[in-house]
Amino acid sequence: xxxxxxxxxxxxxxxxxxxxxxxxxxxxxxxxxxxxxxxxxxxxxxxxxxxxxxxxxxxxxxxxxxxxxxxxxxxxxxxxxxxxxxxxxxxxxxxxxxxxxxxxxxxxxxxxxxxxxxxxxxxxxxxxxxxxxxxxxxxxxxxxxxxxxxxxxxxxxxxxxxxxxxxxx
Ligand SMILES: [Zn+2]
Ligand SMILES: [Zn+2]
Numbered sequence: 185x186x187x188x189x190x191x192x193x194x195x196x197x198x199x200x201x202x203x204x205x206x207x208x209x210x211x212x213x214x215x216x217x218x219x220x221x222x223x224x225x226x227x228x229x230x231x232x233x234x235x236x237x238x239x240x241x242x243x244x245x246x247x248x249x250x251x252x253x254x255x256x257x258x259x260x261x262x263x264x265x266x267x268x269x270x271x272x273x274x275x276x277x278x279x280x281x282x283x284x285x286x287x288x289x290x291x292x293x294x295x296x297x298x299x300x301x302x303x304x305x306x307x308x309x310x311x312x313x314x315x316x317x318x319x320x321x322x323x324x325x326x327x328x329x330x331x332x333x334x335x336x337x338x339x340x341x342x343x344x345x346x347x348x349x350x351x352x353x
Pocket of ligand 1: 196198210211
């Protein structure tokens with residue numbers, strides 16, 4: 185189910201929310217943005233740090249919701265290489281979750297994505313934690329990446345390996 189948080193009214197005036205904000209009507213959204221820009225100009229490094237902290241805290245909580253800070257493929261626990269994998273690619277529901285906050289390729293930008301997970305706007309069943317290695321291997325398994333068959337003997341002859349991919353799904 186798609187849900188836009190529990191508050192449906194502008195925080196400043198009580199009018200209905202505009203569809204570009206989870207907190208404000210359109211007038212107060214713009215006013216709020218202007219104030220935020222002013223604060224940013226005054227002290228960019230503090231604001232950048234604050235955003236980074238809030239993004240990573242949301243990321244940690246999102247990973248916890250998806251089964252913990254551990255790769256579902258190989259049990260890697262290094263936070264720096266953990267990613268969120270769409271089990272079957274991006275679903276239609278996620279595409280619709282926000283028309284205005286999409287990043288490249290129609291996906292939500294990662295910051296918005298973490299908060300969408302925490303709000304319950306993204307189906308958790310469609311997501312899992314994978315490390316970057318397992319993420320890449322899985323792209324090969326899905327056929328989104330491919331090693332040319334002619335290359336494989338060449339890689340093996342050079343001492344490389346192309347092992348079969350074993351992932352939960
Ligand atoms: Zn308002
Ligand atoms: Zn892994």
